[in-house]
Amino acid sequence: MPANTPLKAKPGRAFLALAGLVVIAAIAFLTLNVQREIRQLGSAQSDNVQWSLAQAEVEYLEYTRQLEIAPTNLVTLRRRFDVFYSRVNTLTTASVFAGLRADPEAQDKLEQISGFLDQTVPVIDANDDVVLARLDDLRAMAAEIRPTVRLLAKSGLDVFARAADQQRALVARTMTQLAFALACLIGALFLGVMYLNRLNAQVAGRERAQSQIATRMNTVISTSLDAMIVSDAEGRIIEFNPAAEAIFGHHAEDVRGKDIAKIIVPDHLRDAHYAGMERMRRSGERRVVGKGRVQLEGKRANGDTFPVELALQSAKTDDGEIFIAYLRDISKRVANEHALVEARDKALAGEKLKTDFLATMSHEIRTPLNGLLGNMNLLRDTRLSKEQDRYLGYMESSGRLLMSHISDVLDITRYDAGKLDTRREAVNISALLEDIVDNQSATAADNETSLEWGWDGPPMHWIVSDHDRLQHVMMNLIGNAVKFTRRGKVSITASVHTEPDQSLLTLQIADTGEGIEDKLVGQIFDDFLIGNTKRNREVGGTGLGLGIAKRFVQALGGKIEVESALNEGSTFTVKLPVTAAEPPAEDTTPPALLQATRTMRVLIVEDNEVNRVVARTMLEADGHIVLEAHDGREGADLAAVEAFDLIFMDINMPVMDGRTAARHIRSAGGVSANVPIIALTANAMASEQADLLQDGMNDVLTKPLSRDALRQVLADYQSAQPTNIWPVVDADHTAETRLALGEVAFAKLTSQFSHEVEDLLQWLGSDDAHDYLDVASRSHKVAGSAAVFGATALREALKVIETAAKTGDHATLRREINTLAPIWSATKHDLL
């Protein structure tokens, strides 16, 4: 049934109602009219008029007859005259004869008759003798008026006949109008009947449709797999479908009319349910109704609670608002979800454990390996027989191979843990390729393979990329190509596709080697994949090379692909998004001396004894003086009192780590506060190196330490006077403040500042629990004062504390608070 039918019907209904009212009003009006006309006919102001006129003539005749009778009876004569007089008087004055008098002819007659009466009255009212004497006069006057009386009666008849005609016409017209109005009413009634008929048909149709819908709805509800529960606004159950019976274990007839909260809401949620209902009744605020699916708990007849998914809707009915709840038992789903989450967590934990294990093991293996390689390095400086020298060479190459495998594994674990950073630096891709080709040319020559590289199209020598990662990838790919190609050709092609803001560098390494089996092509970049051919076994390897290459390329934002045909060769393609880089300014300084020319005092801060001994031995072999510290605290203490030319600082150490120690040394204002500090680390990640430099380190040396690297560093820093000024106080600023304040005020304020800082130090150093917000606000305040006096180092340290306190970075906070005391003592020294 179209929904707009009632709308369409409205104007029609209104029109009919209006028409009906108009017709009824017309009929009422006409009926009143007719009634009035009829009453006028009935109340007949005219009927006895004709009689009166006739009677007037009769009475006139009675009077004249009495005049003729002899002997004359005067009493009777006078009475006859009076009666006639009275009649005429009535005709001339009565309202009922107004119509008659309106007729000029009748009026004329009446006046003549009145004249006759006026003439007669003096005669007839005179005494009897006079009347008797003038009887003849009376007779003559009466005879004279006779025709007039006669004509009056006749003219009256005419007048009243006309009036009657008019009245009849009026009545007839009103009756006609009434008939017309009746016809209209009947027509309107007919239309009304037709309309009602139609409405009736519509209603019947609608009822039919509604009953069909109801049947359909009942079927839907009863066959629904979801529980459907309908309640009234008070929460009393109205409907409880079979699915609800099955899920909740209640019979519909048992629960109908009962409080839904007591039937299906678990005991611990009931108060919340009532509160929700109450809130909705009070404020109309709805948190669940009409808000889609909500996950809640339900209660079965046996008291078990189970998870349900609930969708609640409300509808307005004649009996008030009702709520329709669709509930689905999701115990199974929830159980499955839990199981899945658990399985995933387990898998993730396992994976994490594996990665952690790999990372830890690699690290732990590397430390003694560094010791081995360092000692081999030292062994070389001793007198060796030829055989010993050869064996040492084998040991060294084995050690280096082992180191590279460990680095590979570490790279993989780092990448997979999302910790693999890349640098952004200017890289000369042409030089990089040239170096590798040079490096591999001997191997290629051994395999009787030609090796060449070149640009296809315009070259882009300098790009922004990570040199080491890129070198690793190209080394791996080119190395593989050379290894697996005999009596063939390996060609490397670089090309660049330039776009306005981003260029795409394509590096293609094509060989004519043995190729890759089809079924292995798809897995070639997987970890630990090693081909099954004789050649594979010949060249060996961990099977990690391409996996790492792929990770590095991805870390650089690029893609790596391979095409290969067995026995025909393979082509590896690396595509990298790059931007052109400005070539760095030519380094015009002469190459640094490889060896320091003077004896230097060196402090080695390192917890690992082997590493310490290796470094010490190497340095002492070159004639330098070496002091050792076993942890950061020891190192910092030593630097405070001893003058050094250079400090080597390990990063991960017990008691105090290298970064904290470096900050201590820089800020404590000790004897070696401004000595170059070189960080020693095995984790040469770009981001970490930047952090180290920020902590006051001058350079980073990657473990394992090699003699060459050590010599280079010493050469670099031998001439360096204590250049790395770590200004505790900005002297210019302090001077300005002093000048501005005047000596007295300055002294007063610095003393106040001094108390302020010492209070803070005491507070921070106490074992009381500190509110981080207090820490932040107090640090901020003192940092402001420090800025005024140009106490730069103190201000910076306080700012770091403030930020760490705000972000809740506990480790940084702890570390920075430890550095405050030495910074303050240095500041106090300079400022006061």
Added chain:
Amino acid sequence: MITRFRATILGLMLAFGIAIPAGASDIAVPSGTPILTISGDIEKTNVGDTLVFDADTLAALGSVEIETSTIWTDGVDTFQGIPLKTLVDLVGADGGTLLASAINDYTVEVPVSDAVENGPILAYLLNGAPMSVRDKGPLWIIYPYDQNADYRSEVTYSRSIWQLDRIEVVR
């Protein structure tokens, strides 16, 4: 005015149930000119079989006033006279018809049931003055036409006989 005043006093006396010697017992034989003769089936008589009134004895029955227009006069007039009911009660007529006749022997039938409270009167004063024969006197049956629409009908108009001088009560 005196007549009217007297009539009012009488009306008041009647209304308060004060005994009027003449009305309470017998009607005296008229000493003046008779103006109304009641005959027929009546319980009270004073002259032979008839009950005869002159102006005074009639007025002594207690008069009332009606202010009304009529179709035979112009404007509203004040009529004073004896309620027909008083007369009917006096002669003990409790049903039947009154044959009212005028001096010209014109007769109409008035049902006794017409004699009701606030009904017709036998008017003998028009605007305080006695009515001559020329003014439809001496007696005129006047219904309160203005007060009751039912009286504005042809039948009532025909019963409003003037120049009345006798009534015969017929059972």
